[in-house]
Amino acid sequence: MSTTTVERPEQADQRSPGATRRIGPLRTLQHGLTLAGRSVLKIRKSPEGLLDVTLQPILFLAMFVYLLGGAIAGDTGEYLQRTLPGVMAMNMVFGSLGTGMQLNNDITKGVFDRFRSLPVARSAPLIGAVLGDVVRYVVSIAVLLVVATLMGFRIETNVVSAAAAIVLVIGFALCVCWISVMLGMLVKSQQALPGVAMSFMFPLTMGSNVFAPTETMPGWLQAWVSVNPVSKLADTARGLMIGGPVAGPLSATLVWMVTLVVVFFPLALGAYRRRV
Amino acid sequence: MTLAVQAEGLVKRFGTTKALDGVDLAAPAGSILGVLGPNGAGKTTSVRILATLLKPDAGNATVAGHDVLRDPVGVRGKIGLTGQYASVDEELTGTENLVLIGRLLEMSRSSAKARAKELLERFGLTDAGNRAIKTYSGGMRRRLDLAASLVGRPEVLYLDEPTTGLDPRSRNQVWDMVGALTSEGVTVLLTTQYLEEADQLADRISVIDHGRVVAEGRADELKRHSGSQTLQVRLSDPDDVTATETILRELTERSPTANHETGLLTTPAEDPVLMSALVRRLDEAGIVADELSLRLPSLDEAFLSITGKPAGGEDSTPESGEESTA
Ligand SMILES: Nc1ncnc2c1ncn2[C@@H]1O[C@H](COP(=O)(O)OP(=O)(O)O)[C@@H](O)[C@H]1O
Ligand SMILES: [Mg+2]
Numbered sequence: 083m084s085t086t087t088v089e090r091p092e093q094a095d096q097r098s099p100g101a102t103r104r105i106g107p108l109r110t111l112q113h114g115l116t117l118a119g120r121s122v123l124k125i126r127k128s129p130e131g132l133l134d135v136t137l138q139p140i141l142f143l144a145m146f147v148y149l150l151g152g153a154i155a156g157d158t159g160e161y162l163q164r165t166l167p168g169v170m171a172m173n174m175v176f177g178s179l180g181t182g183m184q185l186n187n188d189i190t191k192g193v194f195d196r197f198r199s200l201p202v203a204r205s206a207p208l209i210g211a212v213l214g215d216v217v218r219y220v221v222s223i224a225v226l227l228v229v230a231t232l233m234g235f236r237i238e239t240n241v242v243s244a245a246a247a248i249v250l251v252i253g254f255a256l257c258v259c260w261i262s263v264m265l266g267m268l269v270k271s272q273q274a275l276p277g278v279a280m281s282f283m284f285p286l287t288m289g290s291n292v293f294a295p296t297e298t299m300p301g302w303l304q305a306w307v308s309v310n311p312v313s314k315l316a317d318t319a320r321g322l323m324i325g326g327p328v329a330g331p332l333s334a335t336l337v338w339m340v341t342l343v344v345v346f347f348p349l350a351l352g353a354y355r356r357r358v
Numbered sequence: 359m360t361l362a363v364q365a366e367g368l369v370k371r372f373g374t375t376k377a378l379d380g381v382d383l384a385a386p387a388g389s390i391l392g393v394l395g396p397n398g399a400g401k402t403t404s405v406r407i408l409a410t411l412l413k414p415d416a417g418n419a420t421v422a423g424h425d426v427l428r429d430p431v432g433v434r435g436k437i438g439l440t441g442q443y444a445s446v447d448e449e450l451t452g453t454e455n456l457v458l459i460g461r462l463l464e465m466s467r468s469s470a471k472a473r474a475k476e477l478l479e480r481f482g483l484t485d486a487g488n489r490a491i492k493t494y495s496g497g498m499r500r501r502l503d504l505a506a507s508l509v510g511r512p513e514v515l516y517l518d519e520p521t522t523g524l525d526p527r528s529r530n531q532v533w534d535m536v537g538a539l540t541s542e543g544v545t546v547l548l549t550t551q552y553l554e555e556a557d558q559l560a561d562r563i564s565v566i567d568h569g570r571v572v573a574e575g576r577a578d579e580l581k582r583h584s585g586s587q588t589l590q591v592r593l594s595d596p597d598d599v600t601a602t603e604t605i606l607r608e609l610t611e612r613s614p615t616a617n618h619e620t621g622l623l624t625t626p627a628e629d630p631v632l633m634s635a636l637v638r639r640l641d642e643a644g645i646v647a648d649e650l651s652l653r654l655p656s657l658d659e660a661f662l663s664i665t666g667k668p669a670g671g672e673d674s675t676p677e678s679g680e681e682s683t684a
């Protein structure tokens with residue numbers, strides 16, 4: 083076969099030895115914030131995308147308070163007081179599904195290819211998506227608090243500790259979302275994600291002390307509920323918002339948060355690298 | 359001549375599929391390299407490796423002086439990529455997409471906006487700039503995608519099948535834009551399934567099939583390699599066809615194809631001196647020809663003779679083993 087070839091003059095080697103140029107943490111954060119701005123822009127364009135983190139927890143709250151609250155606690159008002167902080171905690175787990183969905187969409191639509199062909203840190207798109215979701219969580223908590231207040235919820239401690247509870251809950255969201263991110267990278271299509279995600283979300287949210295005291299649960303369930311991070315976070319938030327012990331559940335929550343990040347951030351990053 | 363893109367021996371496997379099986383590519387700075395091949399040939403895989411989106415299993419590549427493996431960030435600073443499928447955010451507007459990229463490239467907010475405006479203007483999208491991409495037509499999307507890859511003023515631009523799926527008008531627009539880029543010194547690596555496109559745009563063409571470069575050269579070189587030229591005569595007066603047929607038969611010792619209504623005659627012409635001989639004979643016979651040309655075979659014909667199968671085919675029939683004698 084006849085193949086015409088070009089002559090290839092040796093090109094001057096411009097590389098300095100071992101010159102793998104990297105993007106430092108500061109620029110990574112800057113790129114991440116720019117991409118978080120994109121998420122915020124999208125929320126502003128289609129606020130209906132927030133329904134999952136606004137309407138759903140309100141429905142949960144109303145259903146449990148009015149339907150079961152009287153039977154569980156003897157009084158709906160009292161039940162609302164102890165349940166709201168837990169619903170806030172629970173909602174962070176459900177809300178993380180949105181992060182996974184968005185990332186999966188960005189990968190399948192090729193948007194990440196564009197970002198990755200730019201001199202941008204490789205993890206920036208992930209960090210951007212997660213930071214952008216902080217806005218979702220803040221909106222979600224604000225709406226929930228307004229509705230709960232209308233239903234009769236009152237903070238029994240003070241504004242500072244209630245604010246601390248909110249910060250903690252959002253901090254927890256930023257740790258637990260890496261599970262969704264990982265799953266978002268692993269599933270082939272966006273449609274498959276909610277089903278898969280439920281398998282970890284349900285034990286975390288429903289298998290907790292958010293809705294009912296644990297005394298009447300069977301032993302195996304009690305064992306899980308008492309270590310469940312959502313229970314620990316709910317306990318902490320309750321303590322901070324309506325009074326009660328804080329130090330114990332807070333340290334357990336913090337340990338969980340660190341654990342979630344240490345385990346799932348590398349797994350999510352690994353899945354992302356394999357996927358893109 | 360410096361090479362803006364130089365790839366040597368690229369190999370990439372996906373499971374058991376060998377997508378690339380030792381691909382060499384070279385694009386001199388400021389030129390357009392066409393990578394021509396049918397579906398599944400390995401074009402997208404090559405582009406993704408050269409854009410640092412994929413790591414090759416073997417081989418290496420240098421882009422604008424940066425090694426894709428050792429200095430991927432350096433490569434990304436010099437390239438623009440328009441992938442086979444539009445990679446812009448559907449929900450954002452054209453302007454928002456371009457500004458976002460400008461911001462990621464660490465431009466100030468105002469210069470990112472200015473750059474977006476300039477590019478929208480250049481690609482005829484000024485009016486659509488404030489509409490979400492999901493309302494764009496296929497051609498508009500392609501143009502925005504192209505604009506997006508130019509925000510950072512790349513030295514090397516990859517266009518992966520930039521006109522596949524476009525209507526002829528949009529395709530011509532994209533061609534014009536690609537032509538304009540090289541006048542600014544941008545090196546373009548363009549993949550295509552269309553021989554016509556490679557022929558129109560590319561300075562050099564690498565024909566790729568089954569993960570291998572099967573031919574490389576200028577379009578005319580590739581055509582010349584793939585068989586003889588065709589001599590074409592168009593007579594002023596169709597009544598002269600019979601006389602001209604006789605002359606051609608004497609010169610080539612075979613019967614030309616002749617059309618008595620249009621006055622057009624064609625014949626294979628291996629001998630380069632045939633043309634001058636014919637001119638003299640027609641002159642002597644007092645026959646006037648409107649057109650007298652030697653036509654190279656089309657790239658389609660070239661592709662067929664290089665790879666043994668038509669270009670751009672779906673390649674759906676599995677090989678039935680006729681090559682087993684090789
Ligand atoms: N991510 C992938 N996983 C598995 N196989 C792949 C993947 N990408 C490409 N291939 C295979 O590699 C070969 C080359 O693909 P590609 O580079 O996309 O070809 P082209 O762009 O020329 O159509 C094809 O056989 C394709 O099926
Ligand atoms: Mg392709």
